[in-house]
Amino acid sequence: MIRIAGLGLVALLLAACSGQTETAGAAQAVGAAGAPGTATVPGVPAATVAFEGGDQLSPKDPIVVKASGGTLQAVTVTNPQTGNGVKGDLSPDKTTWTSTDHLRYGSTYQVAATAVNQAGAATEQRGEVHTIKPSGVATPALFQSASGDFGVGLIIGLKFDHDIADKAAVEKSFKVTSSPAQDGGWYWVGKREVHFRPKEYWKAGSTVKLETTTFGMPIGGGVYGGQDVSATYKIHDSWIAKADGKTHQIKAYHNGQLVKTAPTSMGKTANTPPRGPTPTFNGTHTVLGKEDHKIMDSCSYGVCEGDPGYYKAPENWNVRISNDGEYLHENLKTVGVQGSDNVSNGCLNMNTENAKWFFDTFNVGDVVEVTNSGGPQLAINNGHGDWAISWSAWQAGSALHG
Known part of the structure; x- marks a missing residue:
């Protein structure tokens, strides 16, 4: 008024x-x-x-x-x-x-x-x-902060604190630019979360900028856009690890060149007590974070003290690749079968030297491709399972193309 x-x-x-x-x-x-x-x-x-x-x-x-x-x-x-x-x-x-x-x-x-x-x-x-007084203000937060640099598998995006009714209008207000230019698109994970990835992995050395212009926009149901956010991401050299559950080997490639091969033991597929099969998820994972020393506690995914298969053990050189407790890490108890059998609870076990090498070399956004694990496909909400989605299906997940 x-x-x-x-x-x-x-x-x-x-x-x-x-x-x-x-x-x-x-x-x-x-x-x-x-x-x-x-x-x-x-x-x-x-x-x-x-x-x-x-x-x-x-x-x-x-x-x-x-x-x-x-x-x-x-x-x-x-x-x-x-x-x-x-x-x-x-x-x-x-x-x-x-x-x-x-x-x-x-x-x-x-x-x-x-x-x-x-x-x-x-x-x-x-x-x-x-000025207008909306029924609600939907404020975005960055799915991935922009501190440091990142691997070629980086997934960026936004999380809102309100449901988005008009996803198409909101998506139009986003802007992603990359240098060099790369084809990419948005995918709505739910009513509040939307991810962006290129068709292929980011090119090494890229600079990627995400900006929103949602502030002041009506986005459905009397809700308006909140404070805008922006971030610039630097993409470092390409580091891609390929882990094969049949060969029990994990190979690391730097800018396309093989630089490391290490034996590993993935999650077991046999129906052995007390928990039965615990296979590693198939599909493209990306590094989510690292901890040099960590207490691995099965209660973090629902198997707690007193339950069959409960464990709590210190582990070293931990590179996390999913939200479901999957890591590349040292495990001295499985060294004897690393390279020949899959016996872990889902992680990729290695000896001290190899685990330390991956810990020192791989960082957030670097890629770990898992094949032949005998497990289900990594889901989009289980870390960065976005790369498991085909490009055509990814495009269909856009509010502008779906």
Whole structure:
């Protein structure tokens, strides 16, 4: 709602802006304000001031003040709810003032503007601008923070704190750019989470930037977009490990060249007590994190003390590749069968030297491709199982193409 006192009409001119911030302290003024009211000079029309646009302003759009028959001498815009002022820019001809600070949802802004005519007579205009008050604000968070650099299997994306009703509109507000350019697409994992990946692994040395422009957008059900986020990801050299459950070998490739082969023991497929089969998931995994020393506790996936198959043991040189407790790590108890049999609880066991080499070499986003494990396909919500989805199925997961 807009209320006005003095001369002119009140409205709001729409233009793009994002975020939700104000400048602490007093509102910005342009020039020195004249006396309140209107001063007249015979034969010279008084200047008029208008706040142009419409009712219930979106906070992504600026407050615009215009003078006719003169120039703006002073403009102040204040949010009395926060005590903050709003900065803005004056046009070169001094007839238009446009706010540059980000506005807030559900706020009232008090606007005071003074214009002078050709004779120097002042006209002051005061009014209020009200921004929309949504039923909810859906704020995105990065699926993967941008600290450090990453492997060619990196999956990026967003998680919202509200359900997204209009996924297509929201998806259109996302922007991903890569250098060099690579074909990629979005895939909705649920009502709140969306992932992005290229058709093939990222090219080594790439720079990838993710930006949102959802702030101020209606996204369905009376919900509007929250504060925008952005991140830039650096992709390092290609490191891809290929683990084969039949050969019981894991091979590491650096930029396509084989540099390491190590025997391993994957998850057992035999129905042996007390837990039965615990095969490693098939499919492309990516490194999610690393811990040099860790207590492996089966209770982390539901097999707790007193249950058949419960274990709690210290393990070294742990490279995590799924959310379901799969790691590449040292296991001295299985050294005798590494390279010949799969006996683990799902992890890829190695001896100390080989486990330490993978721990030192592989980092977040690097790839571990598991084949012939006898296990089910790695799911998209079990770490970064995104690469297990065919490109055609991935494209169908977009709100714009599905």
